Amino acid sequence: MATRGLLGAVSRRASLLSVTRYTSTAASRSISTLVVAEHEGGCIKASSVNAVEAAKLLGHDNSITVLLAGSGPSLERAASSASSCHPSVSKVLVAHSDRFTHSLAEPWARLIQLVQQSGGYSHVVAASGSFGKNIVPRAAALLDVSPVTDVTQISEPLQFVRPIYAGNALCTVRYTGAEPCLLTIRSTSFPVDLQETGSKSNDAPISRVDLSTFEEESIGKSRYMKLTSQDTERPDLGNARVVVTGGRGLKSAENFKMIEKLAEKLGGAVGATRAAVDAGFVPNDLQVGQTGKIVAPELYMAFGVSGAIQHIAGMRDSKVIVAVNKDSDAPIFQVADYGLVGDLFEVIPELIEKLPDKK
Ligand SMILES: Cc1cc2nc3c(=O)[nH]c(=O)nc-3n(C[C@H](O)[C@H](O)[C@H](O)COP(=O)(O)OP(=O)(O)OC[C@H]3O[C@@H](n4cnc5c(N)ncnc54)[C@H](O)[C@@H]3O)c2cc1C
Incomplete structure (x- = not known):
């Protein structure tokens, strides 16, 4: 810890x-x-x-x-x-x-x-x-x-x-x-x-x-072309009480669905690092950080996130920060209230299994 x-x-x-x-x-x-x-x-x-x-x-x-x-x-x-x-x-x-x-x-x-x-x-x-x-x-x-x-x-x-x-x-x-x-x-x-x-x-x-x-x-010269947005019942990232964020450690868009499932169980919003966005796991409106959204939820959970300064700039005011990373030296642990050195591919499925469904 x-x-x-x-x-x-x-x-x-x-x-x-x-x-x-x-x-x-x-x-x-x-x-x-x-x-x-x-x-x-x-x-x-x-x-x-x-x-x-x-x-x-x-x-x-x-x-x-x-x-x-x-x-x-x-x-x-x-x-x-x-x-x-x-x-x-x-x-x-x-x-x-x-x-x-x-x-x-x-x-x-x-x-x-x-x-x-x-x-x-x-x-x-x-x-x-x-x-x-x-x-x-x-x-x-x-x-x-x-x-x-x-x-x-x-x-x-x-x-x-x-x-x-x-x-x-x-x-x-x-x-x-x-x-x-x-x-x-x-x-x-x-x-x-x-x-x-x-x-x-x-x-x-x-x-x-x-x-x-x-x-x-x-x-002016700008013209509206079209809106591309996903229909979701998840709360707005900027105001959610719980944010579950995935980083490059998730490795693929397919794996990132675990983050979405966990967020659903917790009634929270999904966040992502810029590396996860750049890798195409999720769209960039989910990016948290200096060049993304600034969030301050009651609970911020970070999986496979190293804790780069630009990411921390967007979530450091969260009330409770939980981080799971397999590298015990990852900088995210310096801002985490609870840190677990472990493999997210084991931890997230276990959490999803043990948490009750959101009513
Ligand atoms: C001007 C500028 C602005 C930026 N703005 C932002 C911003 O707004 N938001 C942002 O997030 N970044 C931003 N960045 C990028 C930032 O510097 C980092 O590159 C980025 O945050 C890293 O994302 P990451 O933690 O997902 O990836 P990485 O740094 O690659 O970290 C991945 C982590 O996953 C862990 N991991 C891997 N596999 C597992 C596993 N199986 N189980 C557990 N852990 C695992 C690794 O140990 C590692 O710590 C910006 C950079 C610049 C230069």
Whole structure:
């Protein structure tokens, strides 16, 4: 058994950094935040609720508006779910147009620019998933400001902590640019207090975005072609309570099915290392790490994963980490709470056999 700690000890706080020029107006005026939200199946996504939670920390008197866009009846349902998703939401804005349905970055960035300029928000916040990472920097460019990305702590309205060097150092950033301050936040760092959200009901007003001045050329050059996705009942990797990850040690896509079966038994999501993705065992939306998804589940199980620094950057905040590797010197054991030196081809089938089926 090995214990967590080495990388934790290596971690250090670094202070940084003036982003751009200082304006006193941003610090003195009241705070109002636009949360750019995603929705799916008629519901606001959990990571967007985390973005609302982060926005709440920007200030007590913060007025929070959630922006949703797209078309069809699922958008209407998502708007009402946004209106009641968190007690801190003051208003929901909905942009009805097919242009936004497939999350193409150019129209979305223009939409944020339009809504920000008409609402005069001091902050714009989105979750740091592929959607937020795609659109927020473009919206920032249109608004002529620098975004602050991957925020993990908010201590003041314009002061944030974000990881650098694959999570080995934390950097304190004071935003000194012009308004608005655009942020992407790591959703796992802003868990929602379910007791608070459950006990205080909310029914924030919903209104439409006026798109009459939306310029057609902002549709841009990107075109939606098709969506390839797998129908699965497994929880979303970014928000799952349990994540079962396989690495190159699985050796083939066929063997990787063991990981899926174990995840099913545990009601968890499947993750993978970049080596497993590159070898074609699984699609790249399952990749965990610096260039993949950042996860922080209650339980993270890693099988045949060496524990490269880029992988650990994506899972080190998991509450309990279990690692199985046949190499006792594998770096994954330095961050594991429970480590087993063994052959995954023996351990996984035994676990699958002994665990009860998920009801
Ligand atoms: C810029 C950059 C960004 C990157 N981003 C990411 C990222 O986001 N995510 C990511 O994961 N990687 C990322 N990488 C790649 C990373 O450096 C590693 O190459 C990768 O994580 C290794 O994956 P792995 O642990 O599956 O493979 P390996 O390092 O090859 O490890 C396989 C492990 O399986 C064990 N094993 C083999 N057979 C068995 C068995 N039968 N039973 C038990 N154990 C067994 C071996 O002992 C070994 O420890 C990035 C690299 C770079 C340069």
